Amino acid sequence: MLIILLSLTLVIWIAATIDALIGFRKLDSLEKAEVAGQEPLISVIVAARNEEEHILQSIRTQLNQTYKNTEWILVNDRSDDGTGKVMESLERLDSRIKVIHIDSLPEGWLGKNHALHKGYQGATGNLILFTDADVMYHPEAFSKAVGYFQKHVLDHLTAAPNLSAKPFWLKAFVAFFLFGFSYYKRPWLGNNPRSKTGVGIGAFNMVTRAAYEKVGTHEYIKMRPDDDLQLGMLVKRMGLKQRIVTAMTLIEVEWYQSLSDALAGLEKNTFAGLHYRISMVLFSVFGVFVSQVVPFFTLFSNNQAVAILSAVNLVFLAFLYVMVTKKMTRFSPWLFLVLPFTALLFIFSILRASYLTFKRGGIIWRGTKYTLAELRKNTLR
Numbered sequence: 001m002l003i004i005l006l007s008l009t010l011v012i013w014i015a016a017t018i019d020a021l022i023g024f025r026k027l028d029s030l031e032k033a034e035v036a037g038q039e040p041l042i043s044v045i046v047a048a049r050n051e052e053e054h055i056l057q058s059i060r061t062q063l064n065q066t067y068k069n070t071e072w073i074l075v076n077d078r079s080d081d082g083t084g085k086v087m088e089s090l091e092r093l094d095s096r097i098k099v100i101h102i103d104s105l106p107e108g109w110l111g112k113n114h115a116l117h118k119g120y121q122g123a124t125g126n127l128i129l130f131t132d133a134d135v136m137y138h139p140e141a142f143s144k145a146v147g148y149f150q151k152h153v154l155d156h157l158t159a160a161p162n163l164s165a166k167p168f169w170l171k172a173f174v175a176f177f178l179f180g181f182s183y184y185k186r187p188w189l190g191n192n193p194r195s196k197t198g199v200g201i202g203a204f205n206m207v208t209r210a211a212y213e214k215v216g217t218h219e220y221i222k223m224r225p226d227d228d229l230q231l232g233m234l235v236k237r238m239g240l241k242q243r244i245v246t247a248m249t250l251i252e253v254e255w256y257q258s259l260s261d262a263l264a265g266l267e268k269n270t271f272a273g274l275h276y277r278i279s280m281v282l283f284s285v286f287g288v289f290v291s292q293v294v295p296f297f298t299l300f301s302n303n304q305a306v307a308i309l310s311a312v313n314l315v316f317l318a319f320l321y322v323m324v325t326k327k328m329t330r331f332s333p334w335l336f337l338v339l340p341f342t343a344l345l346f347i348f349s350i351l352r353a354s355y356l357t358f359k360r361g362g363i364i365w366r367g368t369k370y371t372l373a374e375l376r377k378n379t380l381r
Contacts, residue, residue, distance in 0.1 A: 002298065006309035009291040013316035016183045020320060023188030024327050028148070030159055030247040036146035039069040042206075043123030047075045047115035048133035049366045052082040055133040059090050059097075067142035072097045073122050077115040077366075078105065083133075098122060109222045111368050116227070117218040128212055130205040130228070134253055135161065141250040145206055148245065155211035155240035158190070158232055159204040161251035162330050169345075170259045175331045176342035177262075180288075182324045190232060190244040199244050200232025203253050207231070211240050223375055225269040225365065248330055263349050268365045270353035276376050281354045285347050292317065292343040 044062060048055050059072065074097060076084040087099045100122055105111055116130055127146070149157050163178070165171040181187070189197035205228055215234035224230045235242050256262040274280035295313040298306050322333040335342075357363055362371040 002294075002303075002306055003309060005290050006295065006298065006306065006313060009295070010309060010313050010316065012291065013313060013320060017316050017320045017323075019186065020182065020188075020323055023186065023191075024323065026191045027188050027327065028243070028245045030141075030144050030148060030245040030250055033144040033148035033245075034151065035140060035143040036067060036150060038150065039067060039146070040127050041125035042067070042070045042127045042129055042142065042146070043120075043125035044070060044072045044129045044131060045075070045116055045119035045123060046072065046131055046133050047077050047112050047119060048079065048083050048087070049077040049111060049115075050079050050081045050083055051133035052079070052086055055083060056086050056090070058133055058135055058137075061137040061139075062142075063094055064139050065137065065142045066139050067146060070096060070142065071123070071125060073119040074099050075115040075119045076101045077111050078102055078368075080367075105368065108374070110225060110227070110370060111366060113218045113222045113224070113227050117222070120212065120217060123209075126209045128207050128209055130202070130207075130231075132202055132253065135203045136252045138250040141247065144250065145204070145247075148243070149206060152243055153241065154243055155208050156198075156200075156232065156235040156242040157204075157206045158199060158201045158228075158242070158244050159206075159247040159251055160187070160201055160244065160328055161203045161253050162248045163255045164252055164330075165254065165256070167258060169342075170256060170262060171331055172335045172338050172342045173259055173262055173345055174255060175325055175329055175335045176339065176346055178328050179321055179324045180346065182328060183320065185229075187244050190236065190242045193241065196236050198233040198236030198242055200228045200230070200235075201244075202228035204247065204251055205231055207235070211235060211238075214238055214240070223370070223377075225272045225363065225375075246327065259345075263352060266349050267353045267356055268363045270350055271357045271363075272375065274350075274354075276357075276372065278354070281350060285350055288343055288347055288350075293340045296340040 074087045076087055084101055091097045091099045100118055102115055102118060105114060145157060163174050165174050186197060187199040189195040190199040215238055218227060221227050221230045256265055274284060295310040299310040301307045318336050321336045325331055325333045357372060362369055362375060
């Protein structure tokens with residue numbers, strides 16, 4: 001049985017490695033893009049709930065952009081800290097900033113999705129950028145993004161930022177998460193016009209107003225915790241033109257400050273990514289354990305066939321991990337050495353998120369509870 005499982009995982013890693021090798025060739029770096037020749041109005045929409053600690057620095061990096069034809073719609077989503085006051089101080093600082101305060105959440109909406117939709121309703125630009133309140137920007141980020149957008153005549157552009165992390169185990173966990181996201185979601189398919197697979201990243205989702213309205217706006221995905229990904233998927237399903245790029249030195253976000261924060265943060269969308277199905281949870285846990293934990297331990301098996309298969313599995317696993325890490329992060333590829341432990345942490349995060357979702361009868365996201373029945377009912381058709 002072990003030989004069969006290792007043989008199957010080896011086939012998977014060989015296929016995934018070939019797929020990534022081909023896919024990464026089509027994944028451009030935004031740093032290499034030319035700055036915009038023309039400057040259409042960008043409406044930057046930032047939804048924030050209790051982001052007093054981060055939003056001031058984030059918006060300041062945006063106000064420092066070389067791209068000037070920009071307006072900001074800052075949406076205060078029922079914050080009970082000083083977020084609203086910070087937004088208002090920014091509004092007084094720059095006439096291009098408009099602040100919207102939300103005091104209540106309509107039934108059937110996730111808070112962030114409702115806030116982003118409200119921001120869209122208050123925007124006037126034909127180019128919309130959805131971004132988060134903790135994202136930091138290099139001064140040329142907007143201009144290069146619009147230049148790339150115009151050159152490739154796009155409907156949607158999403159950019160993978162540098163996800164920074166300080167504690168060692170948080171770095172290892174984030175690197176593993178990006179590794180898993182890459183081989184599971186295959187984000188490079190967003191650049192393949194023949195593929196219906198799309199991708200979207202919350203730190204940077206730039207879309208034309210026409211395309212956003214065509215896919216149904218955030219109203220169509222109003223109960224999806226992974227709204228950023230779903231927006232990109234809808235764009236591709238509609239046959240619109242999409243590109244994903246990396247922006248390792250142009251866009252940066254400290255995703256989480258600690259490992260415990262990361263585990264808590266994944267509570268909201270882990271189960272959603274598995275379509276709220278126990279069968280998918282069990283399949284994922286089994287798959288990760290067999291393919292990314294077992295080979296490290298069976299490498300020392302007395303059975304020569306098992307040991308050889310384990311070694312070859314690890315060679316392809318290491319090659320793929322290093323390739324993804326170098327392309328999608330600024331972390332050291334040597335983090336591969338602790339991969340079995342981060343894989344176990346990831347398994348724990350899946351089980352934890354699924355258990356808590358069932359125990360609570362839903363998810364609690366930024367102080368608001370959304371029932372599992374609501375979430376399942378509003379899963380995309």
